[in-house]
Amino acid sequence: MIDISIIVPLYNEEAVFGQLIQRLTSVINNTAFSCEVILINDGSSDNTASLIEAICKEDSRFTGILLSRNYGHQLAVSAGLANVRGKKAAMIIDGDLQDPPELINEFYGLLTKGYDVIYAIRKNRKEGFFKKMAYSAYYRLQKKISNFNIPIDSGDFSMLSRRVVDNINDMPEQSRYLRGMRAWVGFKQIGYEYNRDERQAGETKYSWSKLFELAFNGIFNFSDFPVKVIARLGFFTILFSLVYFAYNIYRRIFYNDVPQGFTATILAIILFSGVQLISLGLIGEYVLRIYNQVRKRPLFIIDKIVQDGKEKEQ
Structure with missing residues (x-):
């Protein structure tokens, strides 16, 4: 034996x-x-x-x-x-x-x-x-x-x-x-x-690529933290937007002006686009694992x- x-x-x-x-x-x-x-x-x-x-x-x-x-x-x-x-x-x-x-x-x-x-x-x-x-x-x-x-x-x-x-x-x-x-x-x-x-x-x-793959398996297979990150990112971006909106209202009421130019617009586009891409990437990691699993290959x-x-x- x-x-x-x-x-x-x-x-x-x-x-x-x-x-x-x-x-x-x-x-x-x-x-x-x-x-x-x-x-x-x-x-x-x-x-x-x-x-x-x-x-x-x-x-x-x-x-x-x-x-x-x-x-x-x-x-x-x-x-x-x-x-x-x-x-x-x-x-x-x-x-x-x-x-x-x-x-x-x-x-x-x-x-x-x-x-x-x-x-x-x-x-x-x-x-x-x-x-x-x-x-x-x-x-x-x-x-x-x-x-x-x-x-x-x-x-x-x-x-x-x-x-x-x-x-x-x-x-x-x-x-x-x-x-x-x-x-x-x-x-x-x-x-x-x-x-x-x-x-x-x-x-x-x-x-390094294999080490990152192994690390991602360790994180995404045994943690729901990445999904919670998406919700937190959404909350903070909304909060940031509300604060910025309130700031513009304040400038408009008390100083009769609103920040001019493309800087604010570009900042908003970059911020929200980045959050969306990060969120899609995190969700994609889970979807990829589901896809690999449902094929039921040996x-x-x-x-x-x-x-x-x-x-x-x-």
Whole structure:
């Protein structure tokens, strides 16, 4: 019986693959519980897929899931969660080894104490100053506006009990934000602080555009604050208009003049147009998520699974 499934999404990680397998093998050789490692190839364009197939055929403790194309980190992890065989829990780590797999014993110890979610909290980051500030600001904004508590400075690195995994698998939303989904599920949760390592090789696969997409999923999927912002913007623009109107009436009555020229007109046009565009954009984010959801497309398509040393038919 497999106790723990270790999920590792991979996208163009050929450079770090050898070190990753070496450390994972050392980990699963030295645990008191049985483990499987699920390696997900997220449409890599290098030799990552071939390397996954090779190790999975060589060592039956490794399972390879090869997706039909690049779906992104969150959906790659979701593919792993949908295929775990661990009866007790699943552990999610990144393939760049910034998340040390050796912490599995500490996480498992907390699991045995009754915790369903053990999420890692980053005490330090290796990114540049601007990126650190952006992350810090986002997490605190998210905590402020979310409808429930999403822990600050916690990523996807975590261990989830089997019942949490099953509940997440039952959530079919397309625009996935897993750290929010696991918090939404509830049950007993605890954070574990750790020092995040530097990427061992290669470059980060999260561009600024992908980071913004992930951030928007975190905000729009778990908060009604953007919708409330629209109402507040409408209220303040109306208030501003009334104040400006009263000011013109005052000038007309007491000074017998009204501000001349195009300045006031242009200001009003720019202000109201900006508010309208912002409002449409915020509503559009929700409409886009509804549109993606109602199409009911599968979250991902699996090209091939290599399990127990052989390929499985799809």
